[in-house]
Amino acid sequence: MNDTGKSGRDDIPATTGERPTLKTIAYMTGLGITTVSRALKDAPDIGAETKERVRLIARQIGYQPNRAGVRLRTGKTNVIALVLSVDEELMGFTSQMVFGITEVLSTTQYHLVVTPHIHAKDSMVPIRYILDTGSADGVIISKIEPNDPRVRFMTERNMPFVTHGRSDMGIDHAFHDFDNEAYAYEAVERLAQCGRKRIAVVVPPSRFSFHDHARKGFLRAIRDFGLSEFPLGAITIETPLEKIRDFGQRLMQSDDRPDGIVSISGSSTIALVAGFEAAGVRIGEDIDIVSKQSAEFLNWIKPQIHTVNEDIKLAGRELAKALLARINGAPPETLQSISGPVWSSMAPKP
Numbered sequence: 001m002n003d004t005g006k007s008g009r010d011d012i013p014a015t016t017g018e019r020p021t022l023k024t025i026a027y028m029t030g031l032g033i034t035t036v037s038r039a040l041k042d043a044p045d046i047g048a049e050t051k052e053r054v055r056l057i058a059r060q061i062g063y064q065p066n067r068a069g070v071r072l073r074t075g076k077t078n079v080i081a082l083v084l085s086v087d088e089e090l091m092g093f094t095s096q097m098v099f100g101i102t103e104v105l106s107t108t109q110y111h112l113v114v115t116p117h118i119h120a121k122d123s124m125v126p127i128r129y130i131l132d133t134g135s136a137d138g139v140i141i142s143k144i145e146p147n148d149p150r151v152r153f154m155t156e157r158n159m160p161f162v163t164h165g166r167s168d169m170g171i172d173h174a175f176h177d178f179d180n181e182a183y184a185y186e187a188v189e190r191l192a193q194c195g196r197k198r199i200a201v202v203v204p205p206s207r208f209s210f211h212d213h214a215r216k217g218f219l220r221a222i223r224d225f226g227l228s229e230f231p232l233g234a235i236t237i238e239t240p241l242e243k244i245r246d247f248g249q250r251l252m253q254s255d256d257r258p259d260g261i262v263s264i265s266g267s268s269t270i271a272l273v274a275g276f277e278a279a280g281v282r283i284g285e286d287i288d289i290v291s292k293q294s295a296e297f298l299n300w301i302k303p304q305i306h307t308v309n310e311d312i313k314l315a316g317r318e319l320a321k322a323l324l325a326r327i328n329g330a331p332p333e334t335l336q337s338i339s340g341p342v343w344s345s346m347a348p349k350p
């Protein structure tokens with residue numbers, strides 16, 4: 001070895017103590033820098049085997065593109081922004097969503113940045129910031145409203161975006177959604193099969209689209225199976241959990257109470273069960289509960305709860321794929337998908 005600290009060749013890039021570059025990958029693969037660059041960008045004229053070899057080396061040495069340089073050259077940030085309400089962290093929603101998205105992005109040049117916000121405040125604030133600063137190439141949003149200003153704003157500004165949920169405003173946009181209408185209908189049907197007659201439903205606040213979907217399925221099932229609705233007043237899935245627990249205890253200590261519950265939220269279900277049991281009510285005997293969950297955990301706590309799974313990792317993957325396609329110019333009306341309810345294998349039979 002010569003006294004320069006290199007392996008006898010001045011054109012070999014350093015592999016220790018320095019940030020890996022395209023030149024590093026080119027040396028390690030025996031390819032040209034241009035070929036390496038195009039392979040990392042998934043260029044169609046580069047073979048699949050070459051792309052995989054380049055990506056493998058890039059992962060092994062921890063290569064990251066210089067975002068400032070990329071932006072100067074291409075006008076792109078290689079960033080996808082996921083805007084989530086902070087209350088969606090409950091029960092691992094955020095981690096599962098992020099896991100699904102990054103599964104898809106891991107083979108691309110894109111990086112995920114999570115932008116938290118408080119939905120009760122102006123939901124436009126993080127969207128305006130992203131668009132005004134040009135800090136992302138595409139945006140994923142959730143908690144969609146029927147007439148959602150974020151959808152309108154990003155459509156008008158030609159920002160590629162995808163929504164977790166559907167709007168109802170006459171604008172075609174990319175989305176992935178869970179079929180809450182089908183879930184609510186099937187949940188009421190399950191309670192009818194259990195012999196329940198007075199059914200209550202814990203729904204999202206009325207400002208959200210999935211409130212309307214869940215109510216539609218619930219009311220249709222109530223009519224079809226000849227049951228009656230027990231109103232819960234102002235209780236929604238966004239009511240603080242301790243208030244839901246206290247409400248559940250008071251409800252079950254009264255003479256006028258439901259014998260079946262449909263819940264759209266696993267965390268709300270846990271709070272209700274805590275209140276019911278504090279009042280001496282036995283789940284599966286005095287009352288039956290059907291709950292949606294984003295991970296199979298409710299039956300570990302209470303095997304008597306009838307559970308339906310919403311696959312949030314799947315939603316993350318579908319959202320990421322739709323957004324990448326939108327960034328590449330695919331029409332939004334071709335990037336719309338809905339996943340149906342799946343009854344948990346751990347749920348009791350009616």
